[in-house]
Amino acid sequence: MAKDKVNGTDYVKVATYLFFDEYRKEREGDVPGVMYNKFITLLYRELKPEKDIGLPHCWYRWGDTVVARCVPYVTWERRGHGRTVVGWNGAAPIFDHEDGVVPLIMKNIAEFMARHSGGEAHGTAKDEVYEGAPFKFQNEYRKLRESLESLSKNDLIGNRAEHVGGLFESAMREFPKKEFKQIADEREKFETVFRMGLANNASSADMSDFAELFWHFFCHHLRMNERCHDNVTAETLRTWAEDIPWEAVRMRHFLQDFAEKLSRKATGDPTIISLREDWKRRMDRADALTESILGDPAIERTG
Numbered sequence: 001m002a003k004d005k006v007n008g009t010d011y012v013k014v015a016t017y018l019f020f021d022e023y024r025k026e027r028e029g030d031v032p033g034v035m036y037n038k039f040i041t042l043l044y045r046e047l048k049p050e051k052d053i054g055l056p057h058c059w060y061r062w063g064d065t066v067v068a069r070c071v072p073y074v075t076w077e078r079r080g081h082g083r084t085v086v087g088w089n090g091a092a093p094i095f096d097h098e099d100g101v102v103p104l105i106m107k108n109i110a111e112f113m114a115r116h117s118g119g120e121a122h123g124t125a126k127d128e129v130y131e132g133a134p135f136k137f138q139n140e141y142r143k144l145r146e147s148l149e150s151l152s153k154n155d156l157i158g159n160r161a162e163h164v165g166g167l168f169e170s171a172m173r174e175f176p177k178k179e180f181k182q183i184a185d186e187r188e189k190f191e192t193v194f195r196m197g198l199a200n201n202a203s204s205a206d207m208s209d210f211a212e213l214f215w216h217f218f219c220h221h222l223r224m225n226e227r228c229h230d231n232v233t234a235e236t237l238r239t240w241a242e243d244i245p246w247e248a249v250r251m252r253h254f255l256q257d258f259a260e261k262l263s264r265k266a267t268g269d270p271t272i273i274s275l276r277e278d279w280k281r282r283m284d285r286a287d288a289l290t291e292s293i294l295g296d297p298a299i300e301r302t303g
Helices: 011-027 033-047 101-115 118-130 136-151 158-173 181-199 204-222 234-261 270-294 297-302
Strands: 057-060 063-066 074-078 084-088
Touching: 011 033, 011 084, 011 101, 033 057, 033 063, 033 084, 033 101, 033 118, 057 204, 063 118, 101 118, 118 136, 136 158, 136 204, 158 181, 181 204, 181 234, 181 270, 204 234, 234 270
Parallel strands: none
Antiparallel strands: 057 063, 074 084
């Protein structure tokens, strides 16, 4: 938790408390987590030239995000798919209302609420945050993800394959290869499998899932990039780094799974062939392990 070195005020805590209070007064009901995240990261960005309030934040799956473990006075509650609400935990912060930073915070809250209102508030707030994304790839890939999500209720990509393919190629052209060379192998295999899925007219739901899995994997590396976090403790960075080997294993398995799932005919592509062979070996090992524990499933089914 960052406090001002001069007066000891935790401006992130003060801004959070004031935002929750103003949001409930104006719009009633619970405060959406997405709106809090967008407000507090935009506040940090806008105040930084005049006052660095020391917000612990990083770019991750849904944009610029406060590091939750660093704001223990905020509660986070999931309510259904993709919806999180936030609340205040503990006593109200003590601060000087005459402090020159507090009026800046109040002004920012009022302007944020005015800019982002009505049914489009979540979307416009996200758009504003993404204007400051460190890499162009983030915005281009967001277009792909949103397009696939809107199509995911349809059965097949069908005549939308050309449109999706165009978004995909535009995004991957902007991939920051130099900054993320450590995941070059996963990226190249992902591109190969994704293109195969489009060529084979895979379901839009499968393509959306696959795109999200790669994004999740990429974001574990994104938040570690020095351009993509501020005021994050060394302990937190170590914890994030410890997640990466496991995420690499998961991504390797996902690549194998989708190479197998999206293949609808024989292919001569060496990458696809290798991934499918790896998938087969992994399934054989899993079957052998199951058999060693439970006995041969085939015998049980026919016995």
